[in-house]
Amino acid sequence: MRHALDFVLVTLVLTDLVLLGSSRLTACIRLVAAQGVLLAFLPLALTWPELEVAAMALAASTLLVKGVAFPLVLERAMRDARARREIEPFVGYTPSLLVGLGMLGAGTWLADRLSADVVRSPLMVPVALSMILTGLFFVISRKKAVSQVLGYLVLENGTYVLGISLLSETPFLVELGMLLDVFVAVFVMGIAIFQINREFDHIDVDQLDSLKG
Amino acid sequence: MNPSVTFGGPLATALGLVGAPLLLGVINKTKAFFAGRRGPPLLQAYFDLVKLLGKGAVYSRTTTWVFCAGPIVGLAATLVALLFVPLGGVAATFAFQGDLFLVVYLLGLGRFLTVLAALDTGSSFEGMGANREVKFATLAEPTLLLALLALIRVAGSPWSLSPTLGNISTASSLGTAPVIGLVAVALVVLLLSENSRIPVDDPNTHLELTMIHEVMVLDHGGPDLAFILYGAALKLWLFATLLAGIVVPVRTGNLAVDLGATTLVALAVGVVVGIVESSMARLRLIHVTHLLVGALVLAAVALLLAVGWSR
Amino acid sequence: MALFFTGLGTLVGSGVMAALCYRRATLATRVAVTGAIFGAGLVLVPALPTLFGGGTLVASLPWSMPGAALRVGLDPLAALFVVPMAVLGVLAAIYGARYLDPAHANGTLGVHWLAFNTLIASMLLVVVAQNGVLFLLAWEVMSLSSFVLVLYDGSAAEVRRAAWVYLVATHLGTACLLAFFTIFGAAASSFDFDAMRASATAVPAGLLFVLALIGFGTKAGFMPFHVWLPEAHPAAPSHVSALMSGVMIKSGIYGLLRALTLFGPPPAWWGFLLLSIGVTSAVLGIVLALAQHDLKRLLAYCSVENIGIIAVGVGLGLLGKAYGLPVLTALGFGGALLHVVNHAIAKGLLFFGAGAVLHATDTRDLNRLGGLLCRMPLTGATFCVGSAAICGLPPFGAFVSELLLYSAAFVAGTTGSPALVAAAAIAITGLALGGGFAAACFAKAFGIAFLGEPRSAAAAAAHEVGTPLTAVMLVLSVAAALSGVLAPWVVGSLAGAVANASGTSLNGTTAGLGVAVDGLFFVSLAAGILIAVVLVLTLTRWLLLRRRPIGATGTWDCGYARPSPRMQYTASSFAAPLVELFQGVLRTHRRFTPPVAIFPPSATLSTHTPDTLQELLYAPIFVGISNALASFRPLQHGRVQLYVLYIAVTLGLLLLWSFQ
Known part of the structure; x- marks a missing residue:
């Protein structure tokens, strides 16, 4: 199962990089959805020969929430806000790619320092850390509110991988609880985006500072 | 003594010298098929070469010896580079530790002279093409070297092309597949950009402003143009066989089978290029940078993974 | 080593002779170039066998200066730098003899050649010096003689500015080297390289490495310390630029390598x-x-x-x-x-x-x-x-x-x-x-x-x-x-x-x-x-082309009727797309007057890329220093009486301090 696990992790890294390099919001949302689907495989791959009920429940709920529900909410928010592209991010797409590479390097380095036990795959912790860093960078460098939610989701996906890889006893219940939290958060943000857009006719976050009066 | 050691290299080189223009034919046939046309004959590139070699020449009054040196050195450098590139598992005529740098820099020498020849005409169009060519080549060079380093790390071989490609079949397993896959994707991007194919450059365009490679050689004609066309075909062959040797590692030890298999895969690469050209439009020039940096990032990720695996 | 020193002597001697006959520019040039050829030739005699054959030639003479000794050594590493310095020195001298027209020189040619030959000699001395004080002395002579060389065409304001930037930069570097040798020499209680090497464990190696990196890096032109290079090289006469860029900046590399051999x-x-x-x-x-x-x-x-x-x-x-x-x-x-x-x-x-x-x-x-x-x-x-x-x-x-x-x-x-x-x-x-x-x-x-x-x-x-x-x-x-x-x-x-x-x-x-x-x-x-x-x-x-018609025509102009040389691709346009990749770092200045109306009378576009580091790092620092020091300006009156008063007050304060 090691190879399947590695394959999932490498694909996660690639989705991260493509996300950093794309300007179309629809594509970004689909990429994050793809990440959600990939994440659903992780608990199954980790417990593979035995099929635990908890793991299967986690996989199914991850698939539903991250792979289906979030994209639908976000696409709806995007359609309502009539925002199709992330225009003029603070850091350009090409430099973002290089930053993404840097985040991967930083993740690898950090994972080396953490020296967590690598039972399943040596890639697990580096990929998780790099996803967290990438998500943070995405939130910092983009302007549209939808992008910020996406960055937050990538960050959360990183903590998900990290949690799965570090907690080898796998209290999947904790993961499920987190999933619920995120679920609520994304819905709140989706509604917030809709409301902001209705009030101000745009969802550029950097213009919100005009509210401070 | 194993015959593939003694004859293999020269045979592979000879195969390249003869077969390279066929690759152009395969690409054009594929494009014609997707466009619903019959297209030019498979051997059209050969006909073109013969026709051009039989022609006279016209030179601009602005030009100097540099203009004539461009095609000659360009072709010669590619020819010499071909001597160091293995055809899949069949080792090249010459191999030594560091031959990959020689290959990269020989191609660079050919490009340098081609660019100078373009500037020699004093035409703005050719200046435009020249600076695009050097820009994209500059961005492509580190990608090629990093991708090869990742490959060498996976193959566990000395840093030389022939043993690296020879080792790939033994090294390749499900575990190394992601590395090899990423390297292959990066190489496809390089193949397209280094050989001026869509989506980087459109070899069929007729608007000087939008071209890269074609516009550089606007003023060349006759045997000079034949040298350029042949050199371009050889370069395409070089990249296609390199890619073929990595993607489909057929290493039976039987010279004929290895040569044949890699050549077939190289022609299949031609089909892939044709499909890409049929299904995509040329990218805007600013997006080409994005594409090439993307390839660089892929190569770096491959290297990172290769390091991760050897731990 | 005797031949080596004879060579150095010939270089300096011929330079002095050239300076003495400054009134006769042609003669001065001939003397100096002949001296450079013979001097460099003599230096090569021991250097080439050392480079290829190995071995180390050493010589040591007593010197009255405290802490210093005339210890020199010619090992393969030094020889590797000696050979290009001598060869390029000779070539630059031959080139310069023709390049600087004696007819138009107004008496400065003698000084120029003195500085030129002294530069070659001091570079050679730098790479063979085995004592810190001797090294620094040769280093300083090298910096000063090259400063004189940069200043050859001193009538132009931009040349004077470039020479000034060079002088300041090189002395900031030398200050670091001074600190390097002082700290290291104090720990070793000798400035001889051998003694320093023996006490390498007793010094703060990290600090010394950074000092050496800044000091030698300034001469060599490492990135944050490179700002003098693009000023001084264009200002100097071309044979001097060739010598400075070809070999003199390598003395920084040599110094760094030699300094690294002192550490463990x-x-x-x-x-x-x-x-x-x-x-x-x-x-x-x-x-x-x-x-x-x-x-x-x-x-x-x-x-x-x-x-x-x-x-x-x-x-x-x-x-x-x-x-x-x-x-x-x-x-x-x-x-x-x-x-x-x-x-x-x-x-x-x-x-x-x-x-x-x-x-x-x-x-x-x-x-x-x-x-x-x-x-x-x-x-x-x-x-x-x-x-x-x-x-x-x-x-x-x-x-x-x-x-x-x-x-x-x-x-x-x-x-x-x-x-x-x-x-x-x-x-x-x-x-x-x-x-x-x-x-x-x-x-x-x-x-x-x-x-x-x-x-x-x-x-x-x-x-x-x-x-x-x-x-x-x-x-x-x-x-x-x-x-x-x-x-x-x-x-x-x-x-x-x-x-x-x-x-x-x-x-x-x-x-x-x-x-x-x-x-x-x-x-x-x-x-x-x-x-x-x-x-x-x-x-x-x-x-193929032997028997065929070969035509001559204009370059393909896309059907445009009146092409002119001014329409060619320029240096700016060739570089622009590549430089744009680094726009965030380079901050290229564009002056652009766009064409207006249907028949625009004129439109211009020019680009200028200044050195970002100089603009953003060094210029503010030096302006700041200059402003800070400006507050001392009231002390300068130009009256002798006041200056004597300053001296008296200072002496009095020092006396009080010593009684304390």
Whole structure:
């Protein structure tokens, strides 16, 4: 199962990089959805020969929430806000790619320092850390509110991988609880985006500072 | 003594010298098929070469010896580079530790002279093409070297092309597949950009402003143009066989089978290029940078993974 | 060593004689050049056998100066620097004799030649000095004499400014070196290098390394400390630029290498630091070069790039020592040292070529040149060779040094730990990007200046320069080609110097370099095949075209009716798309007057790329210092009485302080 696990992790890294390099919001949302689907495989791959009920429940709920529900909410928010592209991010797409590479390097380095036990795959912790860093960078460098939610989701996906890889006893219940939290958060943000857009006719976050009066 | 050691290299080189223009034919046939046309004959590139070699020449009054040196050195450098590139598992005529740098820099020498020849005409169009060519080549060079380093790390071989490609079949397993896959994707991007194919450059365009490679050689004609066309075909062959040797590692030890298999895969690469050209439009020039940096990032990720695996 | 000192004496003596007969410019020139030839020749007599045969010549004389001793030593590492310095010195002297027209010199020529010969002598003394005080003394003489050389055309304000920047920069560097030698010498209680080496464990090595890095890096032109290079090199006469850029800045590399031999095994961060400085210098240096339109300024920035490449090599070598990889050590130091020689050849050649262009057209602005290849065929051909050589293209020498450096990086990348692989990946990316941009930069330099149609009347009226100038350039072109074609032999003979620099045994170094030397035979072979194929293709083309009609016409102009040379691609337009990639770092200034209305009367676009570091880092600092010191200005009255009062007050205060 090691190879399947590695394959999932490498694909996660690639989705991260493509996300950093794309300007179309629809594509970004689909990429994050793809990440959600990939994440659903992780608990199954980790417990593979035995099929635990908890793991299967986690996989199914991850698939539903991250792979289906979030994209639908976000696409709806995007359609309502009539925002199709992330225009003029603070850091350009090409430099973002290089930053993404840097985040991967930083993740690898950090994972080396953490020296967590690598039972399943040596890639697990580096990929998780790099996803967290990438998500943070995405939130910092983009302007549209939808992008910020996406960055937050990538960050959360990183903590998900990290949690799965570090907690080898796998209290999947904790993961499920987190999933619920995120679920609520994304819905709140989706509604917030809709409301902001209705009030101000745009969802550029950097213009919100005009509210401070 | 194993015959593939003694004859293999020269045979592979000879195969390249003869077969390279066929690759152009395969690409054009594929494009014609997707466009619903019959297209030019498979051997059209050969006909073109013969026709051009039989022609006279016209030179601009602005030009100097540099203009004539461009095609000659360009072709010669590619020819010499071909001597160091293995055809899949069949080792090249010459191999030594560091031959990959020689290959990269020989191609660079050919490009340098081609660019100078373009500037020699004093035409703005050719200046435009020249600076695009050097820009994209500059961005492509580190990608090629990093991708090869990742490959060498996976193959566990000395840093030389022939043993690296020879080792790939033994090294390749499900575990190394992601590395090899990423390297292959990066190489496809390089193949397209280094050989001026869509989506980087459109070899069929007729608007000087939008071209890269074609516009550089606007003023060349006759045997000079034949040298350029042949050199371009050889370069395409070089990249296609390199890619073929990595993607489909057929290493039976039987010279004929290895040569044949890699050549077939190289022609299949031609089909892939044709499909890409049929299904995509040329990218805007600013997006080409994005594409090439993307390839660089892929190569770096491959290297990172290769390091991760050897731990 | 007696011959060596006789050589130095001849150099200085002939310089003094030239200065004495300053009224007769032609005679002064002859005396100085003859002295330079004989002096440098005498120096080469012991240097060449040492370089190729190994061994160390030492000499020691007592000296009345406290802490100092006239201890000199000529080992292969020193000889590797002595040989290019002497050879390029002679060539520059021969070139300069013709380049500086004695008829128009107004008495300054004597001083110029004194400074010139003194510069050669002091550089040679720097690399053989085995005592800190002697080293610093020679170093200071080297800085001052080159300052005088830069100031040759002192009537121009920009030259005076450039010389001033150089003087300040070099003395800031020297201050660091002073601190370096004082701290190290105090710990060793002697300034002799041997004694310092023996007490290497008793010193704060990290601090001293940084001091040496700043001090020597300022002379060499490492990236944050490079700002004087693009000012001083264009201002100096071309043969002086060739000497300064070709060999004088290498004395910084030499000093760094010699300083590194004083320490014990280096920690890894030294290697990483030097590697990152090297990569930064290599990439940003060449991008800045690409953005310049002044031919000599472009070459000066290109020197920053090449110094960066050398630093990458030294950094990789240090990493090899830190991680215990002898092959990496040998290849890193070997590549760096070989690049010292190859860059000296190529950069000397290019500055000589730029000088010839300046001589013939009276301008260094690429946008006013063009079409010079027809008018100056020999200069053009040698400049083309120099351009290809400095880009590291085969079959020229710099390719071999880059091959060694790439090999070093691949050793680190294939056998090393993750940290080393990261270093290797950065080094490879830096070298490859640098190489690619260098090719673009010199395609621009050669293509815009020598190809196409002339862009100004001066360029159209250019003529070939005289025989001594072209002969010097031809000699260097041949050297550039030979150092590549004879690569296995050249690299093999480096072993002694590499062993000195890396502090490893000769056998270990030879074994390490052997990894590459075996392959270099194929590089020579490829060069041979390349030349043969080029000849065959040329012959084929000639045979094909022999009986056929050959037409002559204008360049394809896309149907445009009235093309003019001013419509050609300019240096700015060639560089723009590449420079845009680094827009965030370079901050190119654009002056753009867009065309307006249907029949626009005029529209202009010009770009100028200043040095970001100078603008954002040094200028504010120096302006700040100047403002802070301005508050002391009221103390300056120009009245003698007040100054005597200051002295009296100071003395009184000191007296009180001593009673305390």
